[in-house]
Amino acid sequence: MKNLPLVCTKCGKSFRMENLQYRCDLCNEPLEVELLTCGKISDGNLLTQTMLERYAEFLPFASLDRDISLGEGFTPLIQSESLAEKLGIGELYLKNEAQNPTWSFKDRGTVAGVQHARKLGYKRIGTVSTGNMASSVAAYARKAGMEAFIFVSKNIAAEKINPIAIYNPHLIRVDGDYGNLYYESLKIGQTNQIYFINSDATFRIEGSKTIAFEICEQLHFDMPDYVIIPTSAGGNLRGIEKGFREFHACGLIENVPKIICAQASGCSPICNAFHAKQEEVSRVLDPHTIAHGIENPFPPSGNQTLRLLKRTGGFAVAVPDDATIKAQAMLAEIGLFVQPESAVPIAAIQKLRSENYLTGKEKIVSIITGSGLKFTEALTHHTLTSVECKLEDISRYIRDNFDQ
């Protein structure tokens, strides 16, 4: 590995990268790899290089194990003029992370975590998740020939557990305080030589950075005003912000876009703290939203998210589920079927626009975190239509009901 220190995101205390440490022993805030200040994008053919290879100079690995890759990253950035117009903003771009190997953004962070785990000699990885991250860690463990320990809550439904279990990890249904499992898992990992790649693990952040790197390339380094991100633990938002910050420090872009943290009203601890002008998030007591992937009542990178919203001049916004369902339909109307979490930013843009936080000329990138196929139950909240018609009557039906 490159010889870079890990730095506390709050107090700046340094730690050695060779030690598996997630949080500062002084302030219990998350660590990040020290910012790089120079680097060059590899100019290879994306069909024959991996995501980590393309951005190798901006990553903390001295060498890369290629066999770990499942073909993550290099996802499309789709411009939609019609949705931008509907939302009343200047330009809208959707970064579609649903085209990853396990159909969510998690694969980027997982592959970086697995790289690190291997370098440190670990043969086991783990995570605490009932959704995207669980599938991702289970899949990459298989690819890398490692054991995976996945902690899910005791009462997880069969339809949620099966798409994780198919990868055949050690799947443990935990009877106990699931809310505390994030911190418990780090201790269990230490005792049992398991490298936990949780939602805001230091090296998961390194993988998430590549979302920002790709956006820069895809926009020809002409930065958007805002990047809006569905936010749960805060890991992905931290990674994307760090990616922009690093490209800026390396002189590749002129400015860092403002970051908007989008949450569901039924579970918005970061948004609550932001609007109360507090420096620390408080636990949400009764979280409830259809956007289960961002239903974290006490986000471990919540405080750091607040710090960097302030740093970039961004803000936080929360929207109710009914607005999210409508936004999910709006995205489907431009050909993108996303999980509810990924519709939250679109509903948030509507809200920000109606409250005049946005003036109407902004260029915005919204992150689609995962596939609509992940949670098809959400479809029952939509009014979906079809008609029955006899084969011999179809032509007449079309003629009578649609303009020629």
Added chain:
Amino acid sequence: MKNLPLVCTKCGKSFRMENLQYRCDLCNEPLEVELLTCGKISDGNLLTQTMLERYAEFLPFASLDRDISLGEGFTPLIQSESLAEKLGIGELYLKNEAQNPTWSFKDRGTVAGVQHARKLGYKRIGTVSTGNMASSVAAYARKAGMEAFIFVSKNIAAEKINPIAIYNPHLIRVDGDYGNLYYESLKIGQTNQIYFINSDATFRIEGSKTIAFEICEQLHFDMPDYVIIPTSAGGNLRGIEKGFREFHACGLIENVPKIICAQASGCSPICNAFHAKQEEVSRVLDPHTIAHGIENPFPPSGNQTLRLLKRTGGFAVAVPDDATIKAQAMLAEIGLFVQPESAVPIAAIQKLRSENYLTGKEKIVSIITGSGLKFTEALTHHTLTSVECKLEDISRYIRDNFDQ
């Protein structure tokens, strides 16, 4: 459009590309765009070009409408040494089409069909499908601002229709002989100005070619011995074969790989005809397989598939559903969760190896056609395990049950 004729795949009769004609009026066999004999791959950055742009010189369009794209193609080719070893072959590569915008290979053919439909001035597209193709056509119609007419069978289940309906197409549940709907839809399309992009539509084939183009690039133009493809109507197989044939005609590769057509025993019309040494497929009367996406009892490109298996020196093989389920688990063990259709080729390789059709040194590319999330019901056929554990007992459980 480029001035290329459409040619009957059987008799060679020529037709004008400006007319929307799918089949030869003499022999009722499918048409294909005349083979190109020179061309160059565009050397742009894949993050800022589309799939059709990269291979524009090998496609029949004089210009390309970029706003139609949802970011299809450029999917990974994953090598698996462990699965190659388990199967007893030399090298195995998986082309993962599950990372497309609607999570199947169909998006490549759909985007090419939509390009053609626009050039011809159509404002409506359609298809006959209850699965991957329906979602794909519905999504791309949205992106292109066109109307979509999707014909599904009358008794389609809610869980199948909802992920199509979310894109809000004109969804028609057809009461009548669904098996005959392919041919009926072409007539309905003619009467009602709907461009049907069915499974083996001439321009869908042009999109499918890009799978072969990318494989060539990803293997550095060093061809595999075999490419094995789950086969239903025959459209994707035809496209992939044509892609290799065209690169060969253009001097980019030295030889065309042999093509293997993989089917499910419960519905294997092409395989049946191949082994009976017949030149035409016969309708399967009682089709039944868990691999619903390849359950076409009377494939419209079946005869052409037979002709090109002969031409490339390939063959056809069918496997029972229990072997497919086992193969689905084998792919999950290397980190790939695929729909059952996409596991059929792996089961087929096992069969071919055990019957000594393969000697054990072959380099094989297998096509993964779609995501396992498309049909999670298949997971009920697997033995999936998890354990319940009290939070405070997890460390002991791990220590007691797993080697350190």
